[in-house]
Amino acid sequence: MKHFNTLFLAFLLIGAVLTFSACNNGMVEPDPDERTLVVTFENASLANYVREQLNLATNAPITRGELLRLERVDLRTEMIEDVNSLVGLEHATELNYLDFGGNPVTSLTPVAGLRKITYLRLNQSGVTDLSPIREYTTLTYFNANQASPGISDLTPLSQNTGLQTMILRGQPLGNDGLRGISSFVNLYRLNLRSTGVTDLSVIADLMSRGAFLSTTPGASELGSDPTLNLQDLEITNCEVLNPYRDRLAGEIEGACRVPTPGGEAGNDQTAVVFGDEALANLIRTQLNLEASAPITRGALQALTTVDLRTLTSLTSLVGLEYATQVSSLRIDGTQVVDVSPISGWTKLTYFNANRGAAATGGITDLSPLLGSREFLQTVIVRGNHFGDAAGSVLVQLTSLHRLNIRDSGVTNGIVTSAIQPLLQAGALQTTTPGYTAADSEIAIQGNGLTSAGVEPISLEHFPNRVPLSF
Known part of the structure; x- marks a missing residue:
């Protein structure tokens, strides 16, 4: 009996060590029973889109296990425009690409826990509050073009220091709101058109730390897009950009633009x-x-x-x-x-x-x-x-x-x-x-x-x- 108790305790100890090791290495898998739980989507169009992406039959139940296979949601490309809720996607924890541009979504709360997203596009949506995604750290692309009534606070994105592209056209930022991008030293493309910004001191500071330049990582992918879109803005201090103009990743469009095509004023070298x-x-x-x-x-x-x-x-x-x-x-x-x-x-x-x-x-x-x-x-x-x-x-x-x-x-x-x-x-x-x-x-x-x-x-x-x- 004593020998049996000793063996039993040894097995318990080995089990505890293995469990602790697995936890520390991120190897804990979801409970198999949880994988079979059916996920409820509030919006039928989103549910149908997910079924199609996962090759599920029409009206087939969507389980948590199935959603672990979903890495990309692109409603805009599929011309889906009637999704008003992202509920259901909270279980798609492998999702890295989320585009619901043009849809009347107003809340990001359902996707707050999706920590692998690198591409987030919510243009022409109804989102105004980014605080649900304040724990995101992996974004490289963010697009809120003409989201309405608009986003004025970008600080919830501050941990995404790898951001390279931000499209913020039409957002009511002003100079105070622009300060929310001050940690994004990897930016090489920024659209500030119609944002109410007048002061580019934040942009100049980012340039001094390596952003928007031809040497910024990834800037070679800019193509023909302008590195800065300043259209419809009344900028008061374009001169703060002057020390960096010969090193920019691309053109400046709108305010502060110095034209480069031959014959235009900005290229005139006449003393x-x-x-x-x-x-x-x-x-x-x-x-x-x-x-x-x-x-x-x-x-x-x-x-x-x-x-x-x-x-x-x-x-x-x-x-x-x-x-x-x-x-x-x-x-x-x-x-x-x-x-x-x-x-x-x-x-x-x-x-x-x-x-x-x-x-x-x-x-x-x-x-x-x-x-x-x-x-x-x-x-x-x-x-x-x-x-x-x-x-x-x-x-x-x-x-x-x-x-x-x-x-x-x-x-x-x-x-x-x-x-x-x-x-x-x-x-x-x-x-x-x-x-x-x-x-x-x-x-x-x-x-x-x-x-x-x-x-x-x-x-x-x-x-x-x-x-x-x-």
């Missing part, structure tokens, strides 16, 4: 002569060029913001005529009175030439701004003595939400010749695109306008008018 060497030096700094290096017409296409406030003796803008992608120009504090070099600019949204209350002279011709008449939202020209003659120009700037013409020599006539028609056209109102309470106004102080003179633009006539100071 530009500036009318002021201090201006040339400042531009070299912005473009990360060496001192005395030639500045080409093509290089100037990379500028989107030009701030010349530090050049207090500057009198000439000659040379900037080739910087046609600029959207923001500040010459306040300078001595510039001739802005004709920017007459060919067509994308300007912000113009500041404030000379202060005590100034004399200044800019008398505002017509060079008309190239950007469809885009200009802010015009600050205080202290420039153009008088009522400027009304014929100002009246055409129908996107304005901020106009400062203080101390400019205008009279009551400017109200009826320019400001009233602008209000009638929808400008200078709280409903005007770009309006913010802090940065929208009509400022006409220092010109001697009277209460009677501004009565045509009173709140009684225009209840949504921006604040008026006269």
Whole structure:
């Protein structure tokens, strides 16, 4: 009996060791009985698709064991568009490819535990919350193109540092949401079209760490696709990309694009002569060029913001005529009175030439701004003595939400010749695109306008008018 007990204990010990070893090596198999359990799919179209992929008969039960053979779900290619639930796929733990683009799916909760997925496409779906897949770590491709109402938080994807392609068109990210990609140093393709992004600092930081470059792993597979799609964006700092432009994996499309086909502006290597060497030096700094290096017409296409406030003796803008992608120009504090070099600019949204209350002279011709008449939202020209003659120009700037013409020599006539028609056209109102309470106004102080003179633009006539100071 004693010998029997000893043998029994030995067998128990050996069994325990084998079980522990199997567990530690990930060898635990599902309970055979669980493999036979039938899985319920909430959506019949998805169930039928799965049966077809697994070569099961029509209406055959789908078991957990069968789902272990499923590695790919591609509803978009099969033109299936009526799947509204992924319930059932939670047992397809070998799945590595999931595409339900164009289907009205709203929740990722059923696939939260699928940790082998490398390709996830949910474009034109109803998904808004990525938190169910916060434990994913293996994604290399993610596509949320025009998912609606949209995804604003990408941080649940932060563990997927191997991501190479992200298609985020139409997602309401803005600059805050874009920070969610800051760990994706292996990206070589990113579509940010219509995402509300204005600041590319996150992108430049990723480039400094190896993303979006010809040396980024996998970048050779980019083909003809742009490495960055920035269409329909109002980017304010394209220049942060300049140190990396000659090493990019592919083209930039939309904002910040420097065209490369022969004959286009971005490929023009003609050296530009500036009318002021201090201006040339400042531009070299912005473009990360060496001192005395030639500045080409093509290089100037990379500028989107030009701030010349530090050049207090500057009198000439000659040379900037080739910087046609600029959207923001500040010459306040300078001595510039001739802005004709920017007459060919067509994308300007912000113009500041404030000379202060005590100034004399200044800019008398505002017509060079008309190239950007469809885009200009802010015009600050205080202290420039153009008088009522400027009304014929100002009246055409129908996107304005901020106009400062203080101390400019205008009279009551400017109200009826320019400001009233602008209000009638929808400008200078709280409903005007770009309006913010802090940065929208009509400022006409220092010109001697009277209460009677501004009565045509009173709140009684225009209840949504921006604040008026006269």
